[in-house]
Amino acid sequence: MSQIFPSEVFAQTADFDSGIRQLLPRYDEMLEVITRCLPSTTGRILDLGCGTGELSLKLLNRYPQAQVIALDYSPRMLEFAQAKITNAGYEQRWRGIEADFGEWANYPEKFDFGREFDAAVSSLAIHHLEDEMKFKLFQQIADSLTHNGCFWNADPILPELPVLAEVYKTAREEWIDQQGIELAAVRAKVGTSDTQGYSSQDQLATLDTQVQMLAIAGFETVAVPWKYYGFAVFGGWV
Numbered sequence: 078m079s080q081i082f083p084s085e086v087f088a089q090t091a092d093f094d095s096g097i098r099q100l101l102p103r104y105d106e107m108l109e110v111i112t113r114c115l116p117s118t119t120g121r122i123l124d125l126g127c128g129t130g131e132l133s134l135k136l137l138n139r140y141p142q143a144q145v146i147a148l149d150y151s152p153r154m155l156e157f158a159q160a161k162i163t164n165a166g167y168e169q170r171w172r173g174i175e176a177d178f179g180e181w182a183n184y185p186e187k188f189d190f191g192r193e194f195d196a197a198v199s200s201l202a203i204h205h206l207e208d209e210m211k212f213k214l215f216q217q218i219a220d221s222l223t224h225n226g227c228f229w230n231a232d233p234i235l236p237e238l239p240v241l242a243e244v245y246k247t248a249r250e251e252w253i254d255q256q257g258i259e260l261a262a263v264r265a266k267v268g269t270s271d272t273q274g275y276s277s278q279d280q281l282a283t284l285d286t287q288v289q290m291l292a293i294a295g296f297e298t299v300a301v302p303w304k305y306y307g308f309a310v311f312g313g314w315v
């Protein structure tokens with residue numbers, strides 16, 4: 078298998094957009110929930126771990142006045158995202174930055190894009206940080222939002238009990254099966270990864286743990302607007 082950065086998922090970046098929809102139940106619905114939870118007046122948005130730009134694109138489509146700053150540590154994912162955003166005609170409203178969001182959490186002064194974001198979002202990326210870094214990142218996000226700003230994260234969660242791990246696994250396998258795809262065929266496209274910067278293999282935390290982290294990190298109101306088996310959209314407002 079090809080060596081990739083944690084969370085790039087597929088050995089070939091071009092396989093990501095179709096492959097992620099085969100592997101994960103309701104991927105588009107999950108991202109759509111994030112876009113719906115932002116205020117209609119949203120201006121500045123921070124997208125952490127933008128990947129091929131699918132979430133950024135949905136946000137730019139929904140909020141015509143929004144500007145997105147998108148971080149990703151993978152040059153090839155960023156390149157792919159940049160081409161997609163340019164193709165959609167949004168290049169003036171999107172800036173991709175090659176950076177590790179763990180580095181931003183620890184050393185925000187090294188970054189030139191400042192604070193005062195109306196919203197921060199992330200999908201399928203933060204679960205690669207250890208819990209201590211997740212908490213630091215949540216704190217940094219809270220500090221970087223305007224008053225009443227919000228943060229939404231879509232991520233896999235740690236099953237609370239082994240019995241639920243089985244339930245979640247079966248649901249995912251059935252999803253793949255329903256599409257008439259061989260699990261082995263999708264898995265064959267997946268790359269292998271070691272630690273890269275602050276991210277390593279899945280570092281899942283329960284939803285309850287992360288909701289508590291958000292409250293301690295400075296979010297006045299926390300919420301879980303969507304959950305489907307082992308995936309959830311959670312976050313809140315400062």
Ligand SMILES: C[S@@+](CC[C@H](N)C(=O)[O-])C[C@H]1O[C@@H](n2cnc3c(N)ncnc32)[C@H](O)[C@@H]1O
Nearest residue numbers: 084126128149150151154177178200201202276
């Ligand atoms: C599974 S992809 C999801 C991309 C996109 N958010 C989506 O939902 O389609 C996760 C992305 O997060 C990036 N990533 C993971 N850890 C990161 C880190 N510590 N700093 C910056 N980017 C990171 C990976 O390079 C990858 O592009």
